[in-house]
Amino acid sequence: MKSFKKYDHLNYSLAIIFSAVVYPLINLLLALVLKRLIDAGIDRNVNDLKLAIFACLLVCIFLALSVFISEWAKNKFVNNFSKKYRKFIFKRIILSDLNEFSANSVGDFLATMTNTISTIEEKYIKSYFNIASNSALLLFSIMGMFFINWKLSIAVLIVSLAPIFILNLLGGKMQATQNAALTQQNAYVSKVKDAFSGFLVIKSFNIAKQISTEFENCNNKRADSEFSLSEINNVSVSISNFSGYLVFLVAYGLGMFMVINGSTSIGAVTAIVQLVNFIVMPLSKLGIELNNKKAGLAATKTLNQLLENLHTPVKNDSNYLELSKFEHEIELSNVSFSYPQKNKVGKKVLTNINLDIEKGKKYALVGMSGSGKTTLLKLLMRYYKLTNNGSISIDHVNINQINLSSLYHLINIVQQDVYIFDNSLAYNITLGQSFTKQELNEAINKSGLRKLVDNNAAGIKMNVGEEGKELSGGQKQRISIARALIRRTPILLMDEATSSLDQKNTTEIENAILAVKDLTAIVVTHKLNPNLLQKYDAIIFMKDGTITEEGSYDELMKQKGDLYNLCSLTIDN
Numbered sequence: 001m002k003s004f005k006k007y008d009h010l011n012y013s014l015a016i017i018f019s020a021v022v023y024p025l026i027n028l029l030l031a032l033v034l035k036r037l038i039d040a041g042i043d044r045n046v047n048d049l050k051l052a053i054f055a056c057l058l059v060c061i062f063l064a065l066s067v068f069i070s071e072w073a074k075n076k077f078v079n080n081f082s083k084k085y086r087k088f089i090f091k092r093i094i095l096s097d098l099n100e101f102s103a104n105s106v107g108d109f110l111a112t113m114t115n116t117i118s119t120i121e122e123k124y125i126k127s128y129f130n131i132a133s134n135s136a137l138l139l140f141s142i143m144g145m146f147f148i149n150w151k152l153s154i155a156v157l158i159v160s161l162a163p164i165f166i167l168n169l170l171g172g173k174m175q176a177t178q179n180a181a182l183t184q185q186n187a188y189v190s191k192v193k194d195a196f197s198g199f200l201v202i203k204s205f206n207i208a209k210q211i212s213t214e215f216e217n218c219n220n221k222r223a224d225s226e227f228s229l230s231e232i233n234n235v236s237v238s239i240s241n242f243s244g245y246l247v248f249l250v251a252y253g254l255g256m257f258m259v260i261n262g263s264t265s266i267g268a269v270t271a272i273v274q275l276v277n278f279i280v281m282p283l284s285k286l287g288i289e290l291n292n293k294k295a296g297l298a299a300t301k302t303l304n305q306l307l308e309n310l311h312t313p314v315k316n317d318s319n320y321l322e323l324s325k326f327e328h329e330i331e332l333s334n335v336s337f338s339y340p341q342k343n344k345v346g347k348k349v350l351t352n353i354n355l356d357i358e359k360g361k362k363y364a365l366v367g368m369s370g371s372g373k374t375t376l377l378k379l380l381m382r383y384y385k386l387t388n389n390g391s392i393s394i395d396h397v398n399i400n401q402i403n404l405s406s407l408y409h410l411i412n413i414v415q416q417d418v419y420i421f422d423n424s425l426a427y428n429i430t431l432g433q434s435f436t437k438q439e440l441n442e443a444i445n446k447s448g449l450r451k452l453v454d455n456n457a458a459g460i461k462m463n464v465g466e467e468g469k470e471l472s473g474g475q476k477q478r479i480s481i482a483r484a485l486i487r488r489t490p491i492l493l494m495d496e497a498t499s500s501l502d503q504k505n506t507t508e509i510e511n512a513i514l515a516v517k518d519l520t521a522i523v524v525t526h527k528l529n530p531n532l533l534q535k536y537d538a539i540i541f542m543k544d545g546t547i548t549e550e551g552s553y554d555e556l557m558k559q560k561g562d563l564y565n566l567c568s569l570t571i572d573n
């Protein structure tokens with residue numbers, strides 16, 4: 001809890017003061033004025049009785065006020081905690097590196113942002129306050145009882161404390177069961193996510209029945225683990241209830257014996273029974289809350305394990321260089337790369353790549369499937385960091401030393417798989433950043449989206465649906481191209497960005513990119529159109545993770561090497 005207080009110090013302190021100090025104190029006062037009231041009645045002392053009634057009324061008002069303030073402050077704290085903690089976790093996830101993010105499934109993150117955080121809020125945070133207030137209530141009530149009659153108090157205490165030991169034994173089992181329940185809940189969220197995201201595959205391959213069976217297994221395990229949890233809760237509540245009844249029996253029974261033999265008054269027994277209420281109730285709640293806290297702790301551990309694998313974002317980016325312009329060249333020197341793998345060394349995907357990319361030139365990156373073209377672009381985007389093997393620099397500055405936001409002002413990528421947000425067409429191009437109307441129109445025209453905009457009554461405000469379901473594959477790719485063009489970064493990477501477009505549209509878009517004078521572009525393409533390839537300053541040919549040829553289209557065709565062979569293969573087919 002220590003680390004959670006920082007989310008709202010003021011309301012945390014208010015809640016603790018009112019629930020763990022003010023409320024139990026006033027409660028104790030109520031028992032004492034009640035004793036005065038009953039004894040005044042039995043003594044037939046009207047003045048004392050009037051005074052005691054007035055005092056009781058005042059105490060009741062303060063009691064109600066203190067409950068209101070402590071609940072308000074507690075809810076406010078939980079509310080602020082919930083806002084800030086979710087924001088903090090979301091930021092940690094969204095700012096993580098691509099390889100750290102890919103080490104977990106999206107379902108894991110979804111479950112963390114829903115189930116795990118809710119369990120921490122509901123079980124850990126709320127139980128913390130409840131434990132504090134119930135412990136204080138218990139302590140003040142015991143003190144009051146001892147003050148009124150210590151002998152009766154000892155008997156009541158012995159009966160009250162027995163169930164705590166029994167409940168404590170259940171705590172370990174509770175934590176293990178909660179862990180298991182959380183794992184099942186997370187698996188359930190992942191399964192549901194997979195089923196709905198892969199709806200089209202499920203329909204097309206006729207596997208709805210099999211997926212339903214998988215869901216049923218997962219759902220049964222989730223429900224069973226929830227039931228095990230409720231069973232342990234049920235046992236806790238029953239033990240607490242039974243001990244509660246027993247405490248009343250001892251307080252009333254023994255108290256009345258003491259009244260008969262004249263060692264205490266009826267007022268004192270009533271006050272003690274009133275205080276017993278505040279021993280029984282907190283005791284039964286404490287058992288439950290201690291178990292809740294253990295369950296909440298288990299969720300906190302799960303979340304911390306996930307965060308441990310995500311790097312802490314650097315607050316002060318001053319260690320990194322700001323690069324505001326691209327003036328000369330990108331240099332790849334001895335670049336070798338393997339994708340990071342858990343507990344083993346991954347297969348080498350790139351070997352000793354040496355390449356100079358000059359400002360303003362256009363390069364076509366060509367090669368067989370799996371030869372490493374996409375990987376090369378990913379390294380230029382610094383999605384993965386090169387560690388020992390080689391370096392990539394822009395204008396002689398190693399990209400590992402450039403701060404990411406300034407790097408992405410220089411370089412941008414259009415990928416084959418486009419993620420479309422459930423928002424308007426304009427939002428999907430600007431991504432919520434501000435651009436002028438003219439800039440937006442220019443990007444729409446160059447990416448070939450004009451017809452789509454003009455044919456829709458809502459124009460650029462048209463909603464494209466969840467994951468762009470109201471768009472064709474080609475339209476999604478055009479949006480991705482518009483996203484890159486509007487940003488006018490001096491370096492543009494295109495990874496089969498026109499694969500869903502026909503030859504005419506591909507030619508139009510590639511021509512538009514080739515025509516941008518100062519733009520440095522690397523375009524991965526499988527469409528080996530001689531008319532287009534001739535327009536590139538150079539063609540880079542990749543094979544098995546290495547560059548085997550580099551030169552203009554005419555030079556490479558004359559060489560009759562890899563490009564020639566690939567083009568012949570394409571024409572033959």
Ligand SMILES: Nc1ncnc2c1ncn2[C@@H]1O[C@H](COP(=O)(O)OP(=O)(O)OP(=O)(O)O)[C@@H](O)[C@H]1O
Pocket residue numbers: 339349367368369370371372373374375376
């Ligand atoms: N995230 C990854 N983890 C491990 N290996 C990967 C990963 N991504 C790609 N690879 C492997 O790296 C190699 C190169 O893949 P890459 O996607 O760079 O090739 P490519 O030339 O772009 O292929 P294509 O033309 O089919 O898109 C392949 O053998 C692939 O299996």
